[in-house]
Amino acid sequence: xxxxxxxTEESTKVFKALADPIRLEIIRYLxxxxxxxxxxxxxxxxxxxxxxxSYHFKILQEAGLxxxxxxxxxxxxxxxxxxxxxxxxxxxxxx
Amino acid sequence: xxxxxxxTEESTKVFKALADPIRLEIIRYLxxxxxxxxxxxxxxxxxxxxxxxSYHFKILQEAGLxxxxxxxxxxxxxxxxxxxxxxxxxxxxxx
DNA sequence: TAAATAGTTCAAAATAATTTGAACTATTTT
DNA sequence: AAAATAGTTCAAATTATTTTGAACTATTTA
Numbered sequence: 001x002x003x004x005x006x007x008t009e010e011s012t013k014v015f016k017a018l019a020d021p022i023r024l025e026i027i028r029y030l031x032x033x034x035x036x037x038x039x040x041x042x043x044x045x046x047x048x049x050x051x052x053x054s055y056h057f058k059i060l061q062e063a064g065l066x067x068x069x070x071x072x073x074x075x076x077x078x079x080x081x082x083x084x085x086x087x088x089x090x091x092x093x094x095x
Numbered sequence: 096x097x098x099x100x101x102x103t104e105e106s107t108k109v110f111k112a113l114a115d116p117i118r119l120e121i122i123r124y125l126x127x128x129x130x131x132x133x134x135x136x137x138x139x140x141x142x143x144x145x146x147x148x149s150y151h152f153k154i155l156q157e158a159g160l161x162x163x164x165x166x167x168x169x170x171x172x173x174x175x176x177x178x179x180x181x182x183x184x185x186x187x188x189x190x
Numbered sequence: 191t192a193a194a195t196a197g198t199t200c201a202a203a204a205t206a207a208t209t210t211g212a213a214c215t216a217t218t219t220t
Numbered sequence: 221a222a223a224a225t226a227g228t229t230c231a232a233a234t235t236a237t238t239t240t241g242a243a244c245t246a247t248t249t250a
Contacts, residue, residue, distance in 0.1 A: 008116045015114035021103045024110075028190055040196060047245085051237065054198055059237095073196045073247040084186060091183040092140055118192085135226060147209065149228055154207095164211040168226045 004086050004094045014087045017063035023056050027079065030066070036076040039068075040048060096147075099120050099189045109182045115181035117141060118151050122174065125161070131171040134163075 017023060029045055030037065032039045043053035059079060064083040068075055086094055112118060124140055125132065140146035152172060156160045164171055178182040181189055 008119050011119055012114060012116050015119075016111050016237090019107060019110035019114040021107050022238095024103050025096060031187070031190060035199065038196080043197095050242075051199090051241075055238075058198090059143055070197090073245095075197065088183045088186040092126070095126060111207090117208095131228080138227095144210075145227065146229090147210075150208075153228090165227090168215095170227065 004090070006087065006094050011087060014063045014065065014083065017059050017065055020056070020059075022048060022052070023060055025045055026056060026060065027065070030077065030079045036078045038074045040074065042077065099185070101182065101189050106182060109158045109160065110177065112154050112160055112183045115151070115154075117143060117147075118155055121151060121155065122160070125172065125174045131173045133171055135169065137172065 014085070018027075026042055029042055038051070039053055039057055042057075043050055046053070050051055057066065057068065057075075058084055061077075064080055066077045067080045068077045070076075113122075120141055121137055124137055134148055135151055136147070137152075138145055141148070143151070152161065152163065152170070156163055156172075159175055161172045162175045163172045165171075
């Protein structure tokens with residue numbers, strides 16, 4: 001309902017975050033499960049190093065595509081569907 | 096109506112094409128006008144060199160985000176909205 | 191308390207994307 | 221036919237992104 005228009009910089013950050021095969025797979029994985037998952041679990045499923053995982057989760061988080069919160073020593077992530085909706089589903093409205 | 100599922104490679108190509116400020120501006124420009132425009136006109140509006148323009152139009156074209164056809168010595172481009180619909184508007188359906 | 195686990199940070203190396211200018215093709219104008 | 225125009229191609233230079241491993245923090249388990 002709220003009018004959302006994006007700056008080129010904001011949009012670029014989101015599309016850059018989506019423009020990588022590993023991150024796209026992470027998104028597919030999180031979408032399939034549709035609940036919070038630890039970074040470790042996702043990383044294992046993607047067969048990437050924890051350093052690489054940490055990097056990719058940071059990119060996704062800074063783009064607002066995932067939310068994250070720590071529980072003890074684990075970090076749980078989930079898709080932030082509102083961001084996908086704003087930038088993708090409602091692309092033309094917010095362009 | 097037709098079921099469209101995308102490979103990671105295809106999606107990556109589209110999102111990479113969207114992940115650049117100049118190309119996003121080109122898309123905004125083409126969307127606003129909503130008709131075929133010559134590459135030269137777009138390039139001037141974006142204030143970029145013709146070489147740079149040629150590069151960016153190639154990226155957009157290879158991603159399927161624009162269609163192009165030559166008339167005499169000019170190349171006319173327009174948005175291919177079906178690609179935007181598949182990859183953006185219907186992101187979750189085709190993920 | 192020592193060892194293990196989950197994740198981050200850093201800098202260096204590797205890889206990929208973008209810009210630039212010169213040379214080019216094709217078409218149109220003078 | 222010469223000059224101008226629209227766009228492409230190429231290779232080199234620049235800039236940005238990604239990967240890697242080592243060192244680190246914080247938490248949990250043995």
